[in-house]
Amino acid sequence: MNKYSIFSLARNAMSHHEKWQRAWRSPSPKKRYDAIIVGGGGHGLATAYYMAKEHGMRNIAVLEKGWIGGGNTGRNTTIVRSNYLWDEAAQLYEKSMKLWEGLSQDLNYNVMFSQRGVYNLGHTLQDMRDIQRRVNANRLNGVDGEVVDAAELQKRIPHLNCSPDSRYPVLGASFQARGGTARHDAVAWGFARAADNLGVDIIQNCEVIGFRRENGEIQGVETSQGYIESPKVGVVTAGSSSVLANMAGLRLPLESHPLQAFVSEPIKPILDTVVMSNAVHGYISQSDKGDLVIGAGIDSYNGYGQRGSFTTIEHTMTAIMELFPIFSRVRMNRQWGGIVDTCPDACPIISKTDIKGLYFNCGWGTGGFKATPGSGWVFAHTVANDNPHELNAAFALDRFISGALIDEHGAAGVAH
Amino acid sequence: MLLIECPYCGVRDESEFTYSGEAHIVRPLEPSALSDKEWADYLFYRSNPKGLHREMWYHSAGCRRYFNAVRDTVTYKFKCVYKIGDSQPNLDELSSSAKHPADVEAK
Numbered sequence: 001m002n003k004y005s006i007f008s009l010a011r012n013a014m015s016h017h018e019k020w021q022r023a024w025r026s027p028s029p030k031k032r033y034d035a036i037i038v039g040g041g042g043h044g045l046a047t048a049y050y051m052a053k054e055h056g057m058r059n060i061a062v063l064e065k066g067w068i069g070g071g072n073t074g075r076n077t078t079i080v081r082s083n084y085l086w087d088e089a090a091q092l093y094e095k096s097m098k099l100w101e102g103l104s105q106d107l108n109y110n111v112m113f114s115q116r117g118v119y120n121l122g123h124t125l126q127d128m129r130d131i132q133r134r135v136n137a138n139r140l141n142g143v144d145g146e147v148v149d150a151a152e153l154q155k156r157i158p159h160l161n162c163s164p165d166s167r168y169p170v171l172g173a174s175f176q177a178r179g180g181t182a183r184h185d186a187v188a189w190g191f192a193r194a195a196d197n198l199g200v201d202i203i204q205n206c207e208v209i210g211f212r213r214e215n216g217e218i219q220g221v222e223t224s225q226g227y228i229e230s231p232k233v234g235v236v237t238a239g240s241s242s243v244l245a246n247m248a249g250l251r252l253p254l255e256s257h258p259l260q261a262f263v264s265e266p267i268k269p270i271l272d273t274v275v276m277s278n279a280v281h282g283y284i285s286q287s288d289k290g291d292l293v294i295g296a297g298i299d300s301y302n303g304y305g306q307r308g309s310f311t312t313i314e315h316t317m318t319a320i321m322e323l324f325p326i327f328s329r330v331r332m333n334r335q336w337g338g339i340v341d342t343c344p345d346a347c348p349i350i351s352k353t354d355i356k357g358l359y360f361n362c363g364w365g366t367g368g369f370k371a372t373p374g375s376g377w378v379f380a381h382t383v384a385n386d387n388p389h390e391l392n393a394a395f396a397l398d399r400f401i402s403g404a405l406i407d408e409h410g411a412a413g414v415a416h
Numbered sequence: 417m418l419l420i421e422c423p424y425c426g427v428r429d430e431s432e433f434t435y436s437g438e439a440h441i442v443r444p445l446e447p448s449a450l451s452d453k454e455w456a457d458y459l460f461y462r463s464n465p466k467g468l469h470r471e472m473w474y475h476s477a478g479c480r481r482y483f484n485a486v487r488d489t490v491t492y493k494f495k496c497v498y499k500i501g502d503s504q505p506n507l508d509e510l511s512s513s514a515k516h517p518a519d520v521e522a523k
Contacts, residue, residue, distance in 0.1 A: 242463075242464035242466075251457075253456075254462070256464055301471070302438075302464060303489050303490075304466045305491065309418060309430060310417045311431045344460045400459075400460045401452045403452070
């Protein structure tokens with residue numbers, strides 16, 4: 001692999017940028033791998049990368065039905081933060097945050113991670129009490145956090161409507177300065193390139209259509225490109241997790257919903273941070289290209305259609321207008337939907353299953369992007385060692401039976 | 417925007433309705449007699465199919481009554497609606513009949 005640097009940039013400029021190597025190979029599947037990851041999104045590619053890097057597994061493949069990063073990885077609003085309430089979640093997301101902080105160097109790929117800060121607004125007294133509690137809990141877990149009052153907020157974000165006369169007045173916010181955004185496509189491409197460099201086969205247009213198992217052990221996967229043998233299969237397929245689980249005869253406590261996002265036409269720099277509101281239900285940031293990146297809640301009904309309904313678009317825009325009346329005449333450029341796998345406690349499932357050698361990493365719901373490196377890191381450990389890392393032990397499938405749920409609806413409610 | 421046929425009021429806009437999740441999930445008569453696994457199954461586990469889905473809708477800004485529907489979760493198209501207590505429609509028949517009389521077009 002050619003290392004990307006200022007020198008390689010200069011060298012390739014000499015040859016009119018016509019001699020760049022392709023970033024990853026396009027191999028045909030081998031007959032057998034030591035491990036297979038199903039799903040070539042950010043989480044799947046990160047899993048393969050950390051399996052190769054941290055656990056020395058080189059004979060592994062990532063199978064992707066479409067193209068890498070074409071699902072939710074390319075369909076989210078790119079927000080990264082780690083200010084979750086409960087210890088288990090805070091530690092998992094904070095692990096991810098720490099990986100984000102060194103990710104561009106680690107991958108030798110600029111993922112454009114920008115720690116521009118994330119504000120979570122409070123609109124009621126109870127919101128503010130919850131924010132106090134969450135910031136305190138964050139600090140105890142070593143996650144940075146700050147409570148900001150409305151006057152200070154108005155100074156920091158001049159265009160935010162903090163008027164006491166608004167329908168849902170802004171009373172303050174929590175602020176995580178280390179939060180921010182990253183370039184979602186670059187995350188997929190960076191992990192793909194780095195994993196490929198370590199020998200991982202990334203096989204696109206390869207759909208898994210069944211699992212082969214014997215005596216309760218996984219033997220391999222049936223795919224659109226034929227049968228591939230492997231003693232370990234990790235499934236990281238977000239909205240399609242229930243479909244894959246059904247193929248293996250398993251049930252998951254998940255429901256798949258469309259989640260929409262929007263970008264506006266590019267405008268001059270106006271918003272240098274990320275603003276989210278649970279109460280009016282919307283979030284917004286501005287990309288480096290200048291477009292406003294906007295999202296809100298899921299469409300209420302189950303769906304696999306990768307598009308949503310107009311009522312949700314209207315709700316989202318209403319929320320953004322409430323927060324930023326100045327954007328009333330900005331036109332939206334594009335709208336799309338991804339399919340998110342929502343879990344009853346708004347926390348992921350990173351777990352072994354009843355079938356030996358079959359692992360699931362799913363249930364990230366509306367907020368998986370921020371966790372991409374951390375999710376891959378703990379899932380790689382789980383698959384490589386057939387045992388969860390202490391960071392994801394609490395996120396096992398059996399918590400729905402034992403009742404040890406990790407209720408993050410407060411921190412995850414609108415959060416991406 | 418979906419047009420949804422309420423069995424009591426007729427065809428109305430999606431915005432008048434609230435989705436209420438998978439249909440025909442019956443609360444166990446004797447919860448204390450269940451194992452943790454069975455209780456978890458009742459509380460948390462759903463079929464979440466890619467295709468036809470029996471689900472409950474609530475006409476919240478209309479007659480305020482619940483009813484059931486079969487909807488395709490890929491096309492979002494309603495195959496049929498039926499009242500609570502009516503017998504469950506056969507999904508195989510619905511998927512084979514492309515033009516069911518109760519079809520409501522997704523617009």
